[in-house]
Amino acid sequence: MKIVLLGAPGAGKGTQATKIAEQYGIVHISTGDIFRKNLKEGTPVGLKAKAYIDKGQLVPDEVTCEIVAERLKEKDCEKGFMLDGFPRNINQAEMLEKLCKIDAVVNIDVDLDKLMARLTGRRVCASCGESYHVSTFEGKKCPKCGGDVIQRADDTEETVGKRLRVYTEQTAPLIDFYKKRGVLYNVDGMKAIDEVFDEVKGVLDGLKK
Ligand code: ADP
Ligand code: AMP
Numbered sequence: 001m002k003i004v005l006l007g008a009p010g011a012g013k014g015t016q017a018t019k020i021a022e023q024y025g026i027v028h029i030s031t032g033d034i035f036r037k038n039l040k041e042g043t044p045v046g047l048k049a050k051a052y053i054d055k056g057q058l059v060p061d062e063v064t065c066e067i068v069a070e071r072l073k074e075k076d077c078e079k080g081f082m083l084d085g086f087p088r089n090i091n092q093a094e095m096l097e098k099l100c101k102i103d104a105v106v107n108i109d110v111d112l113d114k115l116m117a118r119l120t121g122r123r124v125c126a127s128c129g130e131s132y133h134v135s136t137f138e139g140k141k142c143p144k145c146g147g148d149v150i151q152r153a154d155d156t157e158e159t160v161g162k163r164l165r166v167y168t169e170q171t172a173p174l175i176d177f178y179k180k181r182g183v184l185y186n187v188d189g190m191k192a193i194d195e196v197f198d199e200v201k202g203v204l205d206g207l208k209k
Helices: 013-024 031-041 044-055 061-072 090-099 112-120 157-171 173-180 193-208
Strands: 002-006 027-030 081-084 104-109 122-125 131-133 184-188
Touching: 002 013, 002 173, 013 027, 013 081, 013 104, 013 131, 013 193, 027 031, 027 061, 031 044, 031 061, 031 081, 044 061, 044 157, 061 090, 090 173, 104 173, 104 193, 112 122, 112 157, 157 173, 173 184, 184 193
Parallel strands: 002 081, 002 104, 027 081, 104 184
Antiparallel strands: 122 131
């Protein structure tokens, strides 16, 4: 199963990806997580990406596409994978088409005006990447792995505003792109997390038949 999780920043892609990985045993590939890992390790890719991430802009396609192409060659992707945060513009989607055939694009549909609160209240585990929200979790240690729970540097009001504009201008056109290819499935991301997952399972179980 080769799938793409599409949706605005804060739509719940990472949250659903963790559940999908647990239930279906497929690899979760988040380009944002890859950039943050590189940043933490101070690699050249991390240093290059930082300037863009801090401004809420997309990292240039040549850097991002190269990372994805290399990652998809790894053995754990043979049985399938789930991309989260990639592609984020038409050029990236066209590049992905040259690499493989995607079975389904699950678009997590949300009201954009609700996302500021989701993102500024988001907290993440610095070790395993699990997402939490201050409205339901106030701890400092991740219940899953014991790692430090922190706020992402790009989850400030100013940067979130920029990221949402980038989404509308560059990423939202992918909904039509994939609709035309007959692989788009919409789920209602405004529902509670488990209800969204029920919809996602409905889509993915349908694919297996
Ligand atoms: P994305 O990966 O799409 O940027 P996340 O999965 O990190 O988004 O979710 C962003 C924030 O919204 C997190 O704080 C998460 O706990 C919360 N969240 C995710 N899904 C839902 C949902 N269905 N309802 C309410 N809050 C949610
Ligand atoms: P995310 O974790 O998906 O919210 O991504 C965080 C940041 O990483 C984004 O705001 C971008 O700066 C960068 N990024 C992640 N994925 C991509 C991508 N596919 N193309 C370009 N930049 C990306």
